[in-house]
Amino acid sequence: MTRIMTPTTTDLDQAARAPINEAWSEEAKIHALREMLRIRRFEQQALKFYNQGKMGGFLHLYIGQESVAVGAASLMNGHDEIITAYRDHGHALAVGMSMEECMAELFGKATGCSKGKGGSMHFFAPDKHYWGGHGIVAGQVPLGLGLAFALKYRAIPGCALCFLGDGAINQGVFAESLNLAALCELPIVFLIENNGYSMGTSLERSSSMATCLAERAAGFNMDWDVVDGSHLYALRAKLHDAMEKARSASRPSLLEMTTYRYYGHSIADANHKKYRTPEEIEAYKKNHDPISSWQEQLMQEGILSQALLESLDEAAKLEAAGSVDFAEASPWPEPSTLFRDVYAEVDQGSEAGRLGRHFFSDLNAA
Amino acid sequence: MPLITYRTALNQAFAEELSRDESVFLMGEEVAQYNGAYKVTEGLWERFGSKRIIDTPISEAAFLGLGVGAAMMGLRPVIELMFWSFAYVGFDQIINNAGCIRYMSGGLINIPMVIRGPANGGTSVGATHSHTPENLLASTPGLKVVAPATPYDAKGLMIASIRDQDTVCFMENTLLYGNIGEVPEGSYSIPLGVADIKREGTDVSFIAHGRAVLTALEAAEMLQEEYGISAEVVDLRSIRPLDEEAIFTSIAKTHRVVLIDENKPFCGVSAQIASMIAEQAFDELDAPILRVTALDAPAIYSMPLEKLQLPTAERIIQKTLTLF
Numbered sequence: 001m002t003r004i005m006t007p008t009t010t011d012l013d014q015a016a017r018a019p020i021n022e023a024w025s026e027e028a029k030i031h032a033l034r035e036m037l038r039i040r041r042f043e044q045q046a047l048k049f050y051n052q053g054k055m056g057g058f059l060h061l062y063i064g065q066e067s068v069a070v071g072a073a074s075l076m077n078g079h080d081e082i083i084t085a086y087r088d089h090g091h092a093l094a095v096g097m098s099m100e101e102c103m104a105e106l107f108g109k110a111t112g113c114s115k116g117k118g119g120s121m122h123f124f125a126p127d128k129h130y131w132g133g134h135g136i137v138a139g140q141v142p143l144g145l146g147l148a149f150a151l152k153y154r155a156i157p158g159c160a161l162c163f164l165g166d167g168a169i170n171q172g173v174f175a176e177s178l179n180l181a182a183l184c185e186l187p188i189v190f191l192i193e194n195n196g197y198s199m200g201t202s203l204e205r206s207s208s209m210a211t212c213l214a215e216r217a218a219g220f221n222m223d224w225d226v227v228d229g230s231h232l233y234a235l236r237a238k239l240h241d242a243m244e245k246a247r248s249a250s251r252p253s254l255l256e257m258t259t260y261r262y263y264g265h266s267i268a269d270a271n272h273k274k275y276r277t278p279e280e281i282e283a284y285k286k287n288h289d290p291i292s293s294w295q296e297q298l299m300q301e302g303i304l305s306q307a308l309l310e311s312l313d314e315a316a317k318l319e320a321a322g323s324v325d326f327a328e329a330s331p332w333p334e335p336s337t338l339f340r341d342v343y344a345e346v347d348q349g350s351e352a353g354r355l356g357r358h359f360f361s362d363l364n365a366a
Numbered sequence: 367m368p369l370i371t372y373r374t375a376l377n378q379a380f381a382e383e384l385s386r387d388e389s390v391f392l393m394g395e396e397v398a399q400y401n402g403a404y405k406v407t408e409g410l411w412e413r414f415g416s417k418r419i420i421d422t423p424i425s426e427a428a429f430l431g432l433g434v435g436a437a438m439m440g441l442r443p444v445i446e447l448m449f450w451s452f453a454y455v456g457f458d459q460i461i462n463n464a465g466c467i468r469y470m471s472g473g474l475i476n477i478p479m480v481i482r483g484p485a486n487g488g489t490s491v492g493a494t495h496s497h498t499p500e501n502l503l504a505s506t507p508g509l510k511v512v513a514p515a516t517p518y519d520a521k522g523l524m525i526a527s528i529r530d531q532d533t534v535c536f537m538e539n540t541l542l543y544g545n546i547g548e549v550p551e552g553s554y555s556i557p558l559g560v561a562d563i564k565r566e567g568t569d570v571s572f573i574a575h576g577r578a579v580l581t582a583l584e585a586a587e588m589l590q591e592e593y594g595i596s597a598e599v600v601d602l603r604s605i606r607p608l609d610e611e612a613i614f615t616s617i618a619k620t621h622r623v624v625l626i627d628e629n630k631p632f633c634g635v636s637a638q639i640a641s642m643i644a645e646q647a648f649d650e651l652d653a654p655i656l657r658v659t660a661l662d663a664p665a666i667y668s669m670p671l672e673k674l675q676l677p678t679a680e681r682i683i684q685k686t687l688t689l690f
Contacts, residue, residue: 081439115472124471131438131475132467139458142428146435146443153391153417153441173458176428183423341473342507344531352530356559356607359507360638 011234018237020075026303032074032232033298034312036066036291039090041316042099045324046089046106050267054328055106057119058266062090065259067290068193069094071235072161075243076129079158081147083131083140085165086121087193087261095128099323109330116333117341138164138171141190145177148188152250159187159246167198169213170206178220178254187246189239190217192256193229199265200275214256222252229257230288233297260284339363367548375517375549376406376538379524380444382553384414387442390528393420393429394446394483403448404484404543426456430481434463434533437479442528450485450537451497464533465508480527482536485513486577487628487665488676489540496665498628500575501635503535504606511605512558513537515579517547519603522556530558539577559607563616567598570686571616573639574626575602578677582626585682593683595690605635613639614647621652622689626677631659653689658682 015021043061050059062069065087073094076082084091092102097113105112106120113123123133131147134140144162151158168174169192181188192213198206207213217224223245228234235257242253262281264272298304339346345353370378383390396403398411398421411419422429426447433443447453453460464477487496504511510532514520520538527534564579565586572582579601586597600616602609617623623643625636640655658677666672 083435113472114470114474117472118470122470124467124474126438126471126474131435132471134463136458136462139431139462142431142459143435143438143463145428145432146437147439148435149432150436150439150441153436173427173431176423176425177431179423180425180428180432184420341469341471343510344468344473344476344478347473348531350531352526352558355557355609356604357610358559358607360608360642 012231015231015233015237018233018240020236020240021233028074029298029303030308032070033291033294033304034316035070035073035094036294037313037316038099038319039066039069039093040291041313041320042093042102042323043089045320046103047267049324055120056108058086058268059106059120060087060266061261061263062087064262064284064289065193065195065229066090067232067294068191068229068235068257068259071232072191072239075236075240076161077158079151079156080161080243081129081131081151081158082161082163083144083147084133084163085137085140085168086133086135087165088121088123088133091163092123092125092130092133095125095130097123097125097128097130099319100326103323104327104330107327107330108332109327110333110337111326111330115337115341138168138174140164141168141174141177144188144190145180145186148181148186149184151187157247159189159243161189161191161243163191163193165198166192166194166196166203166213167206169216178217178222181252182220182222185250186252187250188252189242189246190252190254191239192254193259194256195259195261197265197275199269200271202275212256214254217254222254224254224256226256226258229259230290230293232294260288367550369546370517370549371543372517372520372545372547373404373406373543375521376524377408377410378549379521379528380407380410381413383525383528384410384418386553389440390442390444391418391420392444392446393422393433395422395424395448397421397446402446404540406538406543407446426452427459430456430459431463433479433481434459434467434477437477437533438467438475442478444480444482444528447481447483449495450483450499451495453481453499454497460503460509460535461506465506469508476531477533478531479533480524480536481533483538484540485537486539486541487660488672490667490669490672492667493664498660500535500537500605501629501633504635508533510534510558510607511537512603513576513605514603515542515576515601517545517549519556519562521549522554523558523603525553526555526557529555534558537576542577556603558604559609560604561609561612562601562603563598563612564601565597565599567596567620569596569620570598570622570624570689571620572597572599572624572626572682573602573613573636574599575605575635576628578626578628581677581679582682585679585686588679589683589686593687595686597686610642613643614650617643617647618650621650623651623655624682624686624689625655625657626682627657627659628676629659630662631657632662634659656685656689658685
């Protein structure tokens, strides 16, 4: 059984009273619910059409983890940068990418956010400070260092949010990156989304630890903490503090967000019902589902009515279905686009892009 | 024109670009306070300070990745690898990230980064420190690869590489760092994708890059003196983009070609070029395409044998004589 943080009522009350949450407007709290619903409904549609063979490759669903991306995005200040791994749909929608461009990318269509060249694992939106979407486990971690480095180099008052899964912490480059972040005092927050499984291998079978994963930061003289990732108040309170330390003092931190995914590692994960028990999955859904618990919270606060909830959910479902229609109606990329977006100089038609041969197959072959 | 070393020519290129563009920074192991393991960055830390010239721990994957991330944000990192052989622990960052992110983002991102350092055998340091990965890197669409043979080319190509909007893998050579040549003061750039005829000839074309160009020139002189054979030496300078016109133009003149390459033969740079010549210039050939490459075993440590392992003027001459 994965280790789920179960904060006491006192902890949650305290988190709710953190200044960053006290200052959170009712409108923004409802927006967070809307975003979590949108992510879930988007992915449910994606799953349906993946199973119909409408998209290729892998589909790593974020369902169950929505609070983490939405909570993090709610704290970004316009100068902060964000990067994540291949389970990237939630982060993409949370920072403001449209369902249409994301669904079209899953379908491999020309209207996709990457023009059909990246797929599920490789969503990008630099204009929204979103730097991917990366397929190799931990490959994005040092890129996060680079984002933080550039912020500090240019004296921009932001921080980098660098997401990774619990499986990524056993890659060598993760340790290298913690060391470099601490040594160079980079404004970065590493966020481990600990959903308990490196594909089919449980935390206990993959990571040696004393008490938790985040504690590894201690060896690098870096601040660390463990957070209930299923609860927006709890994660916002601690993440805000870490982001402020990064922005104002250029001090990096490592936060471990406990969370859970309802589906397999990807939809191609044939064993996902074998390495976890149905009871384990149901227990999380019942006690920690980020959407249900946030709904209850907002109802208790008197902000959310049943009618509003239903209308938010209905809108999310309609938007998701509409994104599928958009994707289905969109054209495939033209064969001639195969050689575009490889070299910036070639795409720009600059002198450097015109000199010498850049491609070694017949450009008419496509 | 001043006579300076290949090492100083590179150093001047960095100083020019660091002065011109605030977004340029240098990073790597021992590049700052130590003045560079091969002294290529000597004096730059004193002049430009710790913000621009940055020492790293021995963590190639992390600082290569840092470079990619910073370049995505618009900075222009120049990342030194003490040896290109050390890139192998950071290959994910070079191939998957520097090489593929632009494409996978549908062109939303570009990565204006230079990765540089020596990539050569011939110094008796064993196989792990003697790799020449220009062929591996050039086989990744999205990356550019250059390999200058002279101090003049080194400076001009480095300036062009730092200004390029894409990632350039810049292959230097510890055996060339001390070589002296004429190099103009001040800034100039040599475009990527343009070869240079280092020696005019009429009977056979030698196609080479990096230090193999100098070996080819040595062989060409000996062939002229001893056999009256006039060899033309085409210095590719840039592997990708590749100046195929220069190759075909030379072959149209000489009708014979020997490719000289410090890469190993299997899928080496010269293998690609041989295939292009066979496909596109077959009718110009009066003789088979021949290659002189590194001998196909891991780089040997023992000094006399290693000298034989890399292309030598003698091997080039022997091969060339079979064409006549």
